[in-house]
Amino acid sequence: MLGANDGIVSVAAVVVGVAGATTSLPAIIAAGSAALVGGAISMALGEYVSVSSSRDTTRALIEKERHELATMPEQELAELTELYRAKGLSQATARTVAEELTAHDALAAHLEVELNIDEDDIVSPWAAAAASALAFLIGAVLPMVAILLPPEPARIPVCFAAVLVALVLTGTISARIGGTHPLRATLRVVIGGALALAATFLVGRLLGTAGLGA
Numbered sequence: 001m002l003g004a005n006d007g008i009v010s011v012a013a014v015v016v017g018v019a020g021a022t023t024s025l026p027a028i029i030a031a032g033s034a035a036l037v038g039g040a041i042s043m044a045l046g047e048y049v050s051v052s053s054s055r056d057t058t059r060a061l062i063e064k065e066r067h068e069l070a071t072m073p074e075q076e077l078a079e080l081t082e083l084y085r086a087k088g089l090s091q092a093t094a095r096t097v098a099e100e101l102t103a104h105d106a107l108a109a110h111l112e113v114e115l116n117i118d119e120d121d122i123v124s125p126w127a128a129a130a131a132s133a134l135a136f137l138i139g140a141v142l143p144m145v146a147i148l149l150p151p152e153p154a155r156i157p158v159c160f161a162a163v164l165v166a167l168v169l170t171g172t173i174s175a176r177i178g179g180t181h182p183l184r185a186t187l188r189v190v191i192g193g194a195l196a197l198a199a200t201f202l203v204g205r206l207l208g209t210a211g212l213g214a
Contacts, residue, residue, distance in 0.1 A: 001174040003043055003132050005167065007139025009193045011035045012163045013200040015147040019156050020204025028147060028155075036140040044133035051125040058122055065110050076110065077102055083113045142166050160197055167193045 014035035018028050069076050077098055084094035101109035111117040146162035147155050171186030178185070 001135075001170050001177070003135025004139035005170050005174075005189055005193075006043065007036075007039060007136035008142055008163055008166050008170070009196050010039050011140040012143035012146075012159060012193070013196045015143055016156055016159055016197050017200030017204035019147060019159070020201040021208035023152050025148070032144050032147065036137065036144065039140060040133040040136045043136045044129040047132035048125045048129035051123050051128040055122055055125060058117060061115055061117065062107070062111060062119055065115070066107055069106050069110065073102075073106075076106070080110060080113065139166075139170075156201065160194075163193060163197060164190055 011032055015028055015032040018031040022028075080098040080102065081091075081094045084097050085091060087094075089097065098109075108119065111119060143159055143163055146159040150158040167190045168186055171189040172182050174189075175182040175185035
């Protein structure tokens, strides 16, 4: 939902700003298309770098834990016992649990309890990048359609209305997924989106009035 919100607001801000400066449909299409493609690539690259860094860190922690288990198994068993004691188990029970989990899969036991890591659940940077780009593109389509389909006098009002309705939907869905208050979350994205559109429209109008949007 965050990627879709970014696509909606950023592309809408560009096309509304350009539409405020000029009525030229080719100019609006060019600017909107550039914002759509550039935004999707930027989102994908940002997500790829972020997830790659996180994955590298996770893998380094896994290798460190694997090395420690191989070179100091008794100390690692004692550490696992103490971790379970800290969770409320008695010394005897914690030791038994630690020994049984170590016999089953020592690395998985330490990663889960000590580092909260699942070795089989490391996110792929490519998958994250693709998902981020796709979410942005889905969101970006709406303002492009809303600015291009209506007749010239209605372009900006229709785009404003479509974007605000879309933000209400994405804000509500995000709140429900996250278990937060829907009204508060929705107001944040709607007000933020409205301010972004108003600001870019004003800039475009001023540039158009100054003759720079011809």
